Structures are given as C-alpha cells and as structure tokens.
Amino acid sequence: MTNESDKKKDDAVQTSSAPVEKSSIPGLSELLEDPSKRLFFKRVAVGGGTALLGGAASYGAGIHSLKGKVSEEYPQIDEKLFKPKDQRDVVLNFVSSKALNKKHPERNEQYNRLQKKEFNWVNGIKDMYSKPWDNSKPGYTQKDRALQKAGWEPLNLAGSRGSANLQPNTPFNTWDQSDVEKEQYQFESKKHASDAIKSAARVFGAVKCGIAKRDKRWDYDPLYDIENETELSWEKDFPFEPKTVIVLLASMDYDCIATAPAWTADGTAADGYSQMGVKATQMAKFLKGLGYHAVGAGNDLGSSVPYAIMAGLGEGARNGALISPGVGPRVRILKIYTDFDFVEYDSPHTWGITEFCLSCGKCAEACPSGAIPKMDSENGGYGFEPNYEFSDEPGYTWNNHIGIKKFYSDAKKCYNFWVENGGACSACIASCTFNEPDFWHHWFIMAINPVVPKFLHASMALSHPAFGYGHTNDPKRAIKFWKMGEGMRTNLGLKNNIGTSNKT
C-alpha cells in the first residue's frame, strides 16, 4: 500500500513483542553453507551469467533502453468496475477522521473480527508515536525516534502535517491564488516550457520530473476536508480547472531505508514527506510567478502512483509503489496541479518492471503484515480487483480503487502494522529487487531487463540478497547507518541521499 502513495503513513517502532518476522531471505554465508542452497546458488549464478551474457550484446546497442519505451498498455481499465475514488475511502484519510470512523463502525468491527485483532483505528496515529524507546535495541532508540520526529518538522512548522494524510488546502499546498502574477510568461515553444519546468524541479531537489495531462480518473472525487469534516467539490471549491499535473520524485536515503522496519527508516520517510511539501510549494510558486494558477499536492487531491506512471517516471509494482529506474521504489511522489497547458506532455513508459514483479515477490515475503499479494495468490495478485484474504467478504475492500489492472494490497493491514511498530515500515521498499545503490552494473541490469528472458527474472530476484541487498529487520543495518556520517565533510564521491553521484 505504498504508494497508495501511498502508501501510507509514517514512522516506526518495534518493541520486542512487535510482530515483525525475520526475513526468510538467506544471506550469502547461509547460502554457501547449505548444500541444497549451494546447488540453488550455482543455478542462480549460471542463470544470472546467462542473463548477463545474453544482455551484454544488446546493451551496447541498447543503452537507450534506460529511457524505457513508450507503453501502450497503461492503464488497463475495466469500465464495468471502475469509478472515481472517493477520498474518504483511502485508509490514511479514513483513520484521520473521527466523523468517518463514527459513520462506519462496521469497517473497524469487520477488520478486527476477521483479523482477530483489537485495533483502535482512530487512535492509531497518536498511538504510533507513543511507544517508548529502548536504547539497547538498535533502530528503536531515542536517537532513532529523534530522527523520525525531525523528519516531520518542516511539515509540522508549516502547519501542513495533515497533507500526508490527504488533507487538502494546507499552508504548503494552499488553494489561495491571490499571488498569481497578472502577466503571463509566454514560452517560445512547448518544449521550452517543459524544459524550464523540469529545470526548476531540478533546482528544488527533485530526482526526476515528468508532466502529465490532468486526468479525472486519478483524482479523488469528491475531495474531503478532514479538519472540517466536509466534502469538497472540484467544480465548486477548487480555485481553477486544472489542465496539467506536474509530478516530481523526492528520494529517500538508501542506507536509512535499509534499516526497515525500524524507526530509523522512518527518518528518511518522514523527511520524504517534508520534501514533498517543500518542493510542491516551491513549484506551485514558480508556476504562479509565471502567471498561471497552481496548487501543490502531496498525497492529497489525486492518486500519486498513476499520475507518476502517466508522467513517464516509472511503473506500478507489486508492493503498491512506483518503481522508477535508478532509484527503484525509494521515492516519494508529489504533484502540482496547474491550468498551464502549453507544454510537451510525457507518456507512460515501460522498462519491464511490472512484468518483473510477476516473477519476483520479495516484497511480499518481507512484508511483516502480510499486506502484499504473494506469488502463489490468484494471478500472482495481479488483476482488476484484489484477491487477498477476505477480499470476497462484502465490504472488506472499501479502501481499494478497483477496475484498474494492478497489484492490490491490503492497506488496512499495513496501517495496523505501522501502529504496532510505532512508525512507518518501508520493508517493501528496502527489500525490493530494484532498490539498489547507484552502481554502474545496476544501471546495466536495468538496461537489459526488458530483453532478459522472463524465466530468468525469478533467478535475478532470488540472487539479489546474496549480493547484500534487500535484507530487512536486521539491527546491524541501523548500527551501520549511524556510522554513515563518517566522510560527510569531504564526501569525495559526491554521494547524495540516493547513493548516487548526482546522476538523475
């Protein structure tokens, strides 16, 4: 349920009784010690070698595949099922509203009965941050809690913390248009305009930026003001008619996310949310300065993953997130709605990522709440409707936007785990096969992925942990993270928080 954008909520605690299971993914030493696994590893190595050799020939001629190819397949919509998504039915919105909890007691009752829980939905976010730290437990110490809370501080200071839970019209993402310049800047061409917008996004620290047409299929309708518990209309309440949605990606720190689901990881997740607020308000101001109406958005206004796909920034994945080449799922998505439409629009692209997810499933194995569909679920969990546990119970899947072909996850379970854990989890990001530091060979793999035979995808995914990637629930990662500050004075490799040398 990430990205439904979101995925979700934010912050994390794991007490000794927290239901975080040890990842079943073995390390290299374990693989080599166990004869059966050694045989498996050999096969993986042979498979991987074949993949590399097979791909090498195409790489020389196909470096441009890193740009992906235009996809005609997104979105696939079942018109019989599809309808606009009511903002009130997004989990993060629902759990933030006392009125909605009062209106739908059956939702909480059903979840608790079926999952055999006694979960208090409406107190969840408050409970999440009230877990005491334990300074003997790496990842759950006072230091980790401090990082987590500091990550949120820009949003808090701006009175915009609610935007993470879909509250529209906060100070960062204000609907006020009184500061729009009267004179409208005229660009020489649509390309000049798109380039200028993306240059501004770069200055404000986005790792990527794409531009999509406003598409009502992805907008929440009706909108909902959680603070005032009132329904809002695009036609009557929103200050202008949007034509364009500019999408930016804010990155999260590789080594920090690697500590998931510990509180440490929530430091970069919370910072990601703050970055969403800061960058969205800067970009909206830029558009207003050019004389056009603009409103920034984090998780509010519309579903971020489909907009990012429409803007050509990546593909939808099994873990519910956007996977973007180079940074994988380790990004937060922000949007700017504007009436400026003299631009070159981007379009959906593919790198074979969704296809890869059909043969992978590492995120589902790593998910401590069981929210992500596993490989052995019907269609591998890929379809127009959810097929996870209890999805055939009437009323259980109120949170899903059905009718779009994708992987459906049970965001309610995810949120439940966040509260028990004491903060956002991110294990599905940390464990993902596409979540890697920016080494040249990872770009190489991305380049050859579309031409690697599909039967080798599973081998590629399974061999990933043997190279040290994708482990979760490992206290050593938190200890390692807190030592990463060494070398920051000189930072000779110009490593930034996405673990890259400023490559975008």
Ligand code: SF4
């Ligand atoms: S791993 Fe599971 S519980 Fe953790 S954030 Fe992802 S979906 Fe939620």
Ligand code: SF4
């Ligand atoms: S771990 Fe595998 S299945 Fe899950 S999102 Fe990443 S690539 Fe897809």
